[in-house]
Amino acid sequence: MGKIIGIIREGKKPEDLRTPLTPQHCVEVMNFFPGTRVLVQPSPFRCFSDEQYVAAGVEVKEDLSECDILMGVKEVPADQLLANKTYLFFSHTIKKQSHNRNLLRTILAKNITLIDYETLTWEAGNRIIGFxxxxxxxxxxxxxxxxxxxxxxxxxxxxxxxxxxxxxxxxxxxxxxxxxxxxxxxxxxxxxxxxxxxxxxxxxxxxxxxxxxxxxxxxxxxxxxxxxxxxxxxxxxxxxxxxxxxxxxxxxxxxxxxxxxxxxxxxxxxxxxxxxxxxxxxxxxxxxxxxxxxxxxxxxxxxxxxxxxxxxxxxxxxxxxxxxxxxxxxxxxxxxxxxxxxNLPCELPFDASIEFGEQLVRHVLPNLLIEDKDHIIHNATIAKDGKLMEKFLYLADYVN
The missing domain is CATH 3.40.50.720 (NAD(P)-binding Rossmann-like Domain)
Structure with a gap:
């Protein structure tokens, strides 16, 4: 059975205008990965309007609790995180940023699987995706x-x-x-x-x-x-x-x-x-x-x-x-x-979102939705099942 992907409304202030998937990318995901559904949480700030998603045939829905995977751009406010989900966003935690300590604590407490865009890398170590x-x-x-x-x-x-x-x-x-x-x-x-x-x-x-x-x-x-x-x-x-x-x-x-x-x-x-x-x-x-x-x-x-x-x-x-x-x-x-x-890329949100979504659909989602044959997703996962992954155990003193 296919996964349900949700595009969340950006909750961090000031609101980011970018999106991980444009309306066209959402359609591509549902076509390229049969059985996969994409839902989009309504947003008055996103550079692509709710109406553009609806016109492309993408369902716009406030409640994303049925989703398996939730995607955003910036850090998700801790009180908006849904337990037991897989999240992809820029968490800004891997350098032990003090202002996001509570975010990572909440992710662990809610048994969330966190995949950070910043930690998605090729075998040589260079980043796969970014703005x-x-x-x-x-x-x-x-x-x-x-x-x-x-x-x-x-x-x-x-x-x-x-x-x-x-x-x-x-x-x-x-x-x-x-x-x-x-x-x-x-x-x-x-x-x-x-x-x-x-x-x-x-x-x-x-x-x-x-x-x-x-x-x-x-x-x-x-x-x-x-x-x-x-x-x-x-x-x-x-x-x-x-x-x-x-x-x-x-x-x-x-x-x-x-x-x-x-x-x-x-x-x-x-x-x-x-x-x-x-x-x-x-x-x-x-x-x-x-x-x-x-x-x-x-x-x-x-x-x-x-x-x-x-x-x-x-x-x-x-x-x-x-x-x-x-x-x-x-x-x-x-x-x-x-x-x-x-957040300089937010000043050209249309261009930045289009390029980001292309990278996401081409290089990341096949590993996430079909087979993680190169361990790209595994190596980028910071937290899972309430624990830090081995590669990120150095963050233990940060969250404790």
Whole structure:
């Protein structure tokens, strides 16, 4: 007998507009996996309306208690979790995020099977599914938006005021970009989303040597990976695996880049113990050139001292006074402007949902609904039958 999948209404505030499955994807699931039904909980916020699901032949229903599998995007409020179900959503618990401790406790208490999108990985370890591409695109767009506001070069609308990605790109037609120098840090989905927009805007990519040594009369960017801005303290060769296991043995060597860059795009994976790119004191130095920071991955605390808090889509920017070491109004002289929105893909919800749903239907659901032959689902399951799975036993002290 086929499974019943429910698409839940997003309960976390502010409401997320994205959906794991669009109306078309729901139809595909019911066609590709015979016997499977998809129900959708009504929502006034979802980027695809209830009427669009109904028009596609998908049942919209408030009560999802008959469902075997429930899917959302953001964390589900603990009081909305249904016992003994299988849930898929971004739980934000695997880094022991304190604000979600009660969520994981409730999942265990209610015998919920939790499969986190973030833990769905291929055998090599790279993630199968995510919204990172659109985080990179929107975060890069914000950097240019801030630059325009700060110096009056041009005016751009934020992504959330536009219909889709195509409309975002259309804003740049005929726009003359000033000769700014951009440093992009990171090498995952987010970074490649940044690179996608930079290339569409014809921003010239240069090598590390060219970025540090040459002058340009046009906008340029350099792409750095972790081995380019961290080095071993003892001078031994770089080892990426060792870096993440023993970050205390490494130090930042980012200084030459902050002396040359106007804009910083941060899309790195960060964990406790990794040294900051630069210190508060370094930001006060006269040779610290960066004036705009788009902190796309937005870890607080994290690798960038000026990211003192995350921001929201409605109020995405703040200024940072390096001498006072505190937040001030943005777009003032001698202030570094920061964006640190924690849910950037939500600004292009249609495009992001379409791509996410395609990945979900193609790569995840066959393993979930037919056969988990590569153990993709098993390896991504954080909790089951009231217990943490072996791979996630390190979370025991977190929930206890």
């Amino acid at each position: 990172g591409r659109f985080a990179g695109i929107v975060g890069t767009h914000y950097a240019f938006l801030m630059l325009g506001k700060k110096y009056g070069y041009y005016t751009l609308k934020p992504a959330n005021e536009l219909a889709n990605y195509a409309e975002l790109l259309a804003q740049y037609q005929g726009l003359k970009m000033p000769p700014v120098r951009i440093v992009l840090c990171g090498d995952g989905r987010v970074a490649h989303g940044c690179i996608e927009l930079l290339r569409k805007l014809r921003i010239h990519q240069v090598s590390q040597e060219e970025f540090l040594e040459d002058e340009y009369n046009k906008a340029i960017f350099v792409h750095l990976r972790s081995e380019d801005y961290y080095e071993r303290k003892d001078g031994k060769p770089w080892d990426k695996s060792d870096f993440y296991k023993h970050p205390e043995d490494y130090r930042s060597c980012f200084k030459p880049y902050y002396q040359k860059a106007d804009i910083m795009l941060n899309s790195v994976f960060w964990k406790d113990g990794i040294e900051e790119f630069f210190t508060h004191e370094e930001m006060k130095d006269s040779d610290f050139r960066i004036k705009v920071i788009s902190d796309i991955t937005c870890d607080v605390p994290g690798p960038i001292p000026s990211t003192v808090r995350s921001t929201t889509i409605n109020n995405p920017f703040y200024g940072y006074n390096v001498y006072l070491e505190k937040e001030v109004a943005p777009f003032q002289p001698n202030v570094i402007d920061v964006q640190a929105v924690g």
